[in-house]
Amino acid sequence: MPSISEKGMLMPASPIRKLVPYAEEAKRKGRKVYHLNIGQPDVPTPSSALDALRNINLKVIEYSHSAGNESYRKKLSGYYRSIGINIDHNELLVTTGGSEAILFAMMTCINPGEEIITPEPLYANYNGFAVTAGVKIVPVTSYIENDFALPPIEEIERKITAKTRAIIICNPNNPTGYLYSADELDRIRDIVKKHDLYLFSDEAYREFCYDGASHISAMKLEGIEKNVVLLDSVSKRYSECGVRIGALVTKNKDVIQTALKFAQSRLSPPGLGQIAAEASIDTPPEYFMEVNREYTARRNYMVEALNRMPGVYCPKPKGAFYTVVKLPVDDADKFAQWMLEEFEYKNQTVMVAPASGFYSTPGLGKNEVRIAYVLNINDLKNAMEALAEALKAYPGRI
Amino acid sequence: MPSISEKGMLMPASPIRKLVPYAEEAKRKGRKVYHLNIGQPDVPTPSSALDALRNINLKVIEYSHSAGNESYRKKLSGYYRSIGINIDHNELLVTTGGSEAILFAMMTCINPGEEIITPEPLYANYNGFAVTAGVKIVPVTSYIENDFALPPIEEIERKITAKTRAIIICNPNNPTGYLYSADELDRIRDIVKKHDLYLFSDEAYREFCYDGASHISAMKLEGIEKNVVLLDSVSKRYSECGVRIGALVTKNKDVIQTALKFAQSRLSPPGLGQIAAEASIDTPPEYFMEVNREYTARRNYMVEALNRMPGVYCPKPKGAFYTVVKLPVDDADKFAQWMLEEFEYKNQTVMVAPASGFYSTPGLGKNEVRIAYVLNINDLKNAMEALAEALKAYPGRI
Numbered sequence: 001m002p003s004i005s006e007k008g009m010l011m012p013a014s015p016i017r018k019l020v021p022y023a024e025e026a027k028r029k030g031r032k033v034y035h036l037n038i039g040q041p042d043v044p045t046p047s048s049a050l051d052a053l054r055n056i057n058l059k060v061i062e063y064s065h066s067a068g069n070e071s072y073r074k075k076l077s078g079y080y081r082s083i084g085i086n087i088d089h090n091e092l093l094v095t096t097g098g099s100e101a102i103l104f105a106m107m108t109c110i111n112p113g114e115e116i117i118t119p120e121p122l123y124a125n126y127n128g129f130a131v132t133a134g135v136k137i138v139p140v141t142s143y144i145e146n147d148f149a150l151p152p153i154e155e156i157e158r159k160i161t162a163k164t165r166a167i168i169i170c171n172p173n174n175p176t177g178y179l180y181s182a183d184e185l186d187r188i189r190d191i192v193k194k195h196d197l198y199l200f201s202d203e204a205y206r207e208f209c210y211d212g213a214s215h216i217s218a219m220k221l222e223g224i225e226k227n228v229v230l231l232d233s234v235s236k237r238y239s240e241c242g243v244r245i246g247a248l249v250t251k252n253k254d255v256i257q258t259a260l261k262f263a264q265s266r267l268s269p270p271g272l273g274q275i276a277a278e279a280s281i282d283t284p285p286e287y288f289m290e291v292n293r294e295y296t297a298r299r300n301y302m303v304e305a306l307n308r309m310p311g312v313y314c315p316k317p318k319g320a321f322y323t324v325v326k327l328p329v330d331d332a333d334k335f336a337q338w339m340l341e342e343f344e345y346k347n348q349t350v351m352v353a354p355a356s357g358f359y360s361t362p363g364l365g366k367n368e369v370r371i372a373y374v375l376n377i378n379d380l381k382n383a384m385e386a387l388a389e390a391l392k393a394y395p396g397r398i
Numbered sequence: 399m400p401s402i403s404e405k406g407m408l409m410p411a412s413p414i415r416k417l418v419p420y421a422e423e424a425k426r427k428g429r430k431v432y433h434l435n436i437g438q439p440d441v442p443t444p445s446s447a448l449d450a451l452r453n454i455n456l457k458v459i460e461y462s463h464s465a466g467n468e469s470y471r472k473k474l475s476g477y478y479r480s481i482g483i484n485i486d487h488n489e490l491l492v493t494t495g496g497s498e499a500i501l502f503a504m505m506t507c508i509n510p511g512e513e514i515i516t517p518e519p520l521y522a523n524y525n526g527f528a529v530t531a532g533v534k535i536v537p538v539t540s541y542i543e544n545d546f547a548l549p550p551i552e553e554i555e556r557k558i559t560a561k562t563r564a565i566i567i568c569n570p571n572n573p574t575g576y577l578y579s580a581d582e583l584d585r586i587r588d589i590v591k592k593h594d595l596y597l598f599s600d601e602a603y604r605e606f607c608y609d610g611a612s613h614i615s616a617m618k619l620e621g622i623e624k625n626v627v628l629l630d631s632v633s634k635r636y637s638e639c640g641v642r643i644g645a646l647v648t649k650n651k652d653v654i655q656t657a658l659k660f661a662q663s664r665l666s667p668p669g670l671g672q673i674a675a676e677a678s679i680d681t682p683p684e685y686f687m688e689v690n691r692e693y694t695a696r697r698n699y700m701v702e703a704l705n706r707m708p709g710v711y712c713p714k715p716k717g718a719f720y721t722v723v724k725l726p727v728d729d730a731d732k733f734a735q736w737m738l739e740e741f742e743y744k745n746q747t748v749m750v751a752p753a754s755g756f757y758s759t760p761g762l763g764k765n766e767v768r769i770a771y772v773l774n775i776n777d778l779k780n781a782m783e784a785l786a787e788a789l790k791a792y793p794g795r796i
Contacts, residue, residue: 001624001650002563002596008506008656014464017662038461045459053451053670061443061640061674063436066412096494096642099664107530108406112510128663132505134532165400198400226399242459242669244494252399258406264415265526266497271640272451272670276459 007134012127015357018333022340023351032348033340034383036371039174039322043239043291045276052279053272064268067260068094068247072278076247079281083206085219085230091251093259094269098204098233098246099125102168104259105229105248106133109198110165116200117159118168119151121175121324121358121365123202126168138164139360144326144368147315148176150184157191166198167191172205172215175358175370176324177299177317179209182216189221192228199224204233204246205320207288210296213318219249226252236321238280239291243273295321298373298380305384306371309391311398314371322372324355324365330396332356332369338394345389348382367398405532410525413755416731420738421749429742432781434769435751437572437720441637441689443674450677451670462666465658466492466645470676474645477679481604483617483628489649491657492667496602496631496644497523500566502657503627503646504531507596508563514598515557516566517549519573519722519756519763521600524566536562537758542724542766545713546574548582555589564596565589570603570613573756573768574722575715577611587619590626597622602631602644603718605686608694611716617647624650634719636678637689641671693719696771696778703782704769707789709796712769720770722753722763728794730754730767736792743787746780765796 016037026033067073073089080087095101102125110116112134118126120139130137140156142148150156156167167188172179180188192199201218209215218228230249235241248259263269299317306314311328329335332354339349353372355365373380391397414435424431465471471487478485493499500523508514510532516524518537528535538554540546548554554565565586570577578586590597599616607613616626628647633639646657661667697715704712709726727733730752737747751770753763771778789795 001652002507002594004652004656005505005507005509007509008659011656011659011663013659014662040460042458044457049459050454050456053454056448056451058448059442060440061447061638062438063639096668097665103664107403109400109403111403111405112532125663125665128659132660132663134510196400240459241461242666244666244668254399254402258402258409261406261409261411261526262530264412265409265523265530266501267495267523268640268642270494270642270668270671272674273668276670 007131010131012124015124016353019336019340019351022337026340026349030347031344034348034350034375034379034386036375036383037351037353039236039372039374040241041236041239041321041374042376043294045240046238046280046283046287048279048282049238049240049276052275056275061271064271064274066263066268068269069274069278072274075278075281080249085217087249087251091256092247092249093256093263094274095246095248096269097235097244098202098231101231101246101248102126102202103129103132104262105200105231106130106135107262108255108258109229110135113163114165115161115163116166116168117156117164120360121148121355122360123170123174124357127360137360141361141364142176144313144315144324148173148178148324150180150187153187153191160195164195164197166200168200168202170202172208172319174205174320175322175355177320177322179213179215179319185216185218185221189224192224197227199228200231201228202231204236207237208295208321209319210292210299211318215319229255234277234280238277238283240276240280243276244270245273245277295373298377301377302371302373302380302384309388312391321374322370324358324368324370326368328391328398329367329394330398332365332367334396335394336369339390343390343393345386348386350383350387350390405529408529410522413522414751417734417738417749420735424738424747428745430746431738432746432748432773432777432784434773434781435749437634437770437772438639439634439637439719439772440774441692443638444636444678444681444685446677446680447636447638447674450673454673459669462669462672464661464666466667467672467676470672473676473679478647483615485647485649489654490645490647491654491661492672493644493646494667495633495642496600496629499629499644499646500524500600501527501530502660503598503629504528504533505660506653506656507627508533511561512563513559513561514564514566515554515562518758519546519753520758521568521572522755525758535758539759539762542711542713542722546571546576546722548578548585551585551589558593562593562595564598566598566600568600570606570717572603572718573720573753575718575720577607577613577717580614583614583616583619587622590622595625597626598629599626600629602634605635606693606719607717608690608697609716613717627653632675632678636675636681638674638678641674642668643671643675693771696775699775700769700771700778700782707786710789719772720768722756722766722768724766726789726796727765727792728796730763730765732794733792734767737788741788741791743784746784748781748785748788
């Protein structure tokens, strides 16, 4: 039997994969499991998207253009211009989810063996795409003690070598919920410019900023227009993760032309998803205001509930719908498994994502978990109650 | 400005990319252009697929399982069993088109720098995925003089080195339309077994076999069950290229488990496409009989018309809906461009795909083109008439 490739062996499994059988077993026992482990929002998809599908009047579901349907690209570039990102429809490619935008950016800009710097905790799938592209992730650790602010710029600069080709940031951040300030982004811009690096900016959570804080796109940073590659997704914006539609956006024509060749090899992005995504651009502002109100309430409730638990520390994130929380436990992986395998409170339990999977440096995040506040307040209350009881009962408490 | 990656530079552009602006220009001049260059069928998508979309009753378009919705995987494994491929729903992954199945197979089974052997002419996008995966395509030439039959097995065996990890075949073949015989497949099986290679079998055109010829899946070859990875797509089967749903199927559990890690990194295959594809499995046999009748008629018409043109040779393919044709021209790239740029007959012209892009060996296919018979008979007649006139008028005729 022929063997598996080295990259296949290196590919990380998803941080929660090991836990899935325990969650399934808990459900088989009739236990209610609150899923705080994944970023699958419960927010309804805009009706304009669903209506567009219900009114579909195609005879043949054809390939779209490899760069995406022109009608969608035009409307999407209008969306970007409406938020001050001045691009036209030839400066973006429609991708199969934000995932493919990340992969195309790495394949287009970085050679195998070269390096990409990223603050950690990081979006875990960057590791997978880096393995696929043969690229080395170089982490710069941010700390819960600073609420996961950007590490000092000297720390980042110290990691730059002759092999460094890019920096990737996720803003607002998955998994920490951290929203970068204008000052932090300016510091990133300065080193990107100084060392002529690419800056990949993953802004899938742009619409999820709280407390009146505003999101600053890397596309607006002056003097590095040809260095910035925006990686985007409609998954969270319109609560349509399943359509698998994202975008790669850049003023760098060489990057667009090269990424298009990768796009041509896979023929086209999903056609039905593009129909839904195009219709979603008409979503009225009230939808986002309502979503923002809801997430703000959830976050406020959750952060307070967590910080009331003895030994727990939760920063108050300004964006996305995640937070990385410090727990008074010996090992968050064990704790997460124990909650599913052995614990119940009123026949309920909680699934969280151990944070170790969001660090690239081995050994970090051992007593941290990522929590996604994607449940309604009532479920969130029950989940927090169960989590508080679990922390009291857990034998590995420290 | 930071530079583009080496892989980005190496990525081949699509074989017809250069011609697209000329086609657009011809249309701007008011000319009718018959597209024989792409495999976008005009056959209607089954109504069951479109109805499933029109009746969608989701509130949230959520991520599906990374391996694909369980309901779809179960139904799809039933489809495979119905054609004698004995697998269950854990022996397949739903992929984003057949494209992603090809990429996952390469990433999972072959290391960068290692080799994959394939008969040429080959599906041009294998080149792109090979660049992405860092894998070297090693072609074994098949010849139009033999109607593109499998090259002698000694020819293939001679190409095997310490770096060879896999053979990839496309059956029925895109671009040649060739359908492998039981005997040819047995010979491939023997060397796969002898050298313990992977056999990737791209069977996207399984349903398109003519003259009563039957398709033999590589999944049925005895003694190499753990070596075979079936790469599949619903694009052509149900005329729904735009849904971007394919599958990677294998009895090799290590391959499934490893490919699943690549699948997890991109989260999930398209959700709406899976709905359409799942509903398509109910398509009644009459649909396929009608499609088969139609393509047989088109093929018969086209092959005859081509072979009537002086200096032209067209094999009579038994599968898919392509044929590679030899033309009496100095350079098929130039001829294809000339037809779009300078030629018209009754204000009509034809777009074909020069075959050079389907060869991996430089210099081959110079007087061949790939023709897709995806137009109705009437359009096909006009296209053949225009092509015959073009061959008479072309200054580079030999």
